[in-house]
Amino acid sequence: MGERRVMSFNFRLKPNPVMLKELRSQMRGWRAFVVLTVYLLLLSCLTLALYLSVYATSAAMVSLGGGLMGATTGRTLFGGIVLLELLLVCFIAPAFTAGTISGERERQTYDLLVTTLLRPRSIVFGKLGSALAYVVLLILAALPLQSLAFILGGVTPAEVFIALIGLLVTALISASVGLFFSSLVRSTILSTVLTYGVVLFMTVGLPFVIFMVLVLTPVMASLSNYTPTWVEQALLIYVLGFLACTNPFITAVLTELVLLEEGAVLFFTVPVDGHNIPLVSPWIVYVLLCLLVGVALFALSVQLVCAPRG
Numbered sequence: 001m002g003e004r005r006v007m008s009f010n011f012r013l014k015p016n017p018v019m020l021k022e023l024r025s026q027m028r029g030w031r032a033f034v035v036l037t038v039y040l041l042l043l044s045c046l047t048l049a050l051y052l053s054v055y056a057t058s059a060a061m062v063s064l065g066g067g068l069m070g071a072t073t074g075r076t077l078f079g080g081i082v083l084l085e086l087l088l089v090c091f092i093a094p095a096f097t098a099g100t101i102s103g104e105r106e107r108q109t110y111d112l113l114v115t116t117l118l119r120p121r122s123i124v125f126g127k128l129g130s131a132l133a134y135v136v137l138l139i140l141a142a143l144p145l146q147s148l149a150f151i152l153g154g155v156t157p158a159e160v161f162i163a164l165i166g167l168l169v170t171a172l173i174s175a176s177v178g179l180f181f182s183s184l185v186r187s188t189i190l191s192t193v194l195t196y197g198v199v200l201f202m203t204v205g206l207p208f209v210i211f212m213v214l215v216l217t218p219v220m221a222s223l224s225n226y227t228p229t230w231v232e233q234a235l236l237i238y239v240l241g242f243l244a245c246t247n248p249f250i251t252a253v254l255t256e257l258v259l260l261e262e263g264a265v266l267f268f269t270v271p272v273d274g275h276n277i278p279l280v281s282p283w284i285v286y287v288l289l290c291l292l293v294g295v296a297l298f299a300l301s302v303q304l305v306c307a308p309r310g
Contacts, residue, residue, distance in 0.1 A: 018118065018126025019133075026096070026134055039088060039138050043081060047145050050080045074152030079256065081145055082163045086170055086248045089135060090203055091196070093171045096131035097178030098195040099188035101305065106188060120305040124298065128179050135171040139164070158265050162255060162283050169290035170248045174199060176297040183304035206247045213240065234277045237270065245285040254282040 026032050054073045101124075104110040113123060146163070149155040178195040185191050244250045258281055262268040266284065269276040 016122055016126040016129065018113075018123050019129045020126075022100075022127060022130030023133060026130065032134065035092065036138060036141065039092070040141060042088070043084060043142050043145050046080055046084050047077055047148065050077050072154060074149040074154035077152065078146060078149035078155045078159065078163075079252075081142065081149075082167070082252060083249060085139065085142055085167055086252060087203075089139070089167055089171050090174050090199055090248065092138065093131060093135045093174035094178035094192075094195045094199055096134060097128065097175045098182055098192040100127040100131070100179060101182040101301075102186055102188045102191045103182075105186050114305065121302050124179065124183070124301045124305055128175060128298065128301075131175045131179075132171055135175065136168070139167045139171070156259075159256070159259065162265070163252075165287055166248065166252060166255075166283055169287050169294070172294045173290040173297075176294040176301075179301050180297040180304075183301040202247065203249065206243065207250060210240065210243050210247075210250070213243070229273075233272050234275070237272070237277060237279075241279065241282070242285065245282050245289060248286065251282045251286040258282065 051073060054076045101110070104113055114120070118126075146160060177198050178191070181191040181194045181198075182188070185194070244254060258264055258268055264281060266281055267278065268281065269278055271277075
């Protein structure tokens, strides 16, 4: 009985063959080397440009103390690197998943893949895991650049941890979107167009919607001569806060502002007409939302792979 349990446990520890195959294909080609090189070059050039710009701007503040200048430089470098990483991850991660399932159909290897002993869940997980593994490699490769902020000061370990978690869940949601559309349509081109359309809406469209709501709400209230109660103001804050937390860049900026102004990593309050409204730090909402949507898209992709295609 004990031997059977050990054998079953060892069987479960076997690596996913789809993931191994995809990782070998990615790392043996020139694409992985070029993407990693260009990615690090862009981050390095941005880091150098930010450092020179902030140093030149802060040169007149030397009389205030080198620590202040170093803290400002370190915080600016860290913020610029993280924002550029978010941008690159949003558009690199889908590139590795938008053609995973649809590409199998175009190469006429999809039927062979689904007729193996592998479950659809294992197939989808292998495709997603291989893409995420490479994106995680990109994120970890940029950690030495982020560590420069510690030398200059102004950055706490909590900020580094939050930035790392945010980058990981952004990679998850971006890759999951590409995997879903790759499972939904047959054409890799169509899957790529749909994937990047959704990613563009997440990164560009939502900020525009939020901006319009912020601009139009006071205008409409002033035209109607209506003064909202503190409950209505609190609901508006919650709704706008939720919309803001659907965008990685707005979430990063708001989280940094909460850390600087409130000194809060998890929870804080906002006064509204004499009432303290409890709020959760934006990065927590963003992480939970990305995990929820990522799991849902993964489950839908598995169902699409299970479904017979005519």
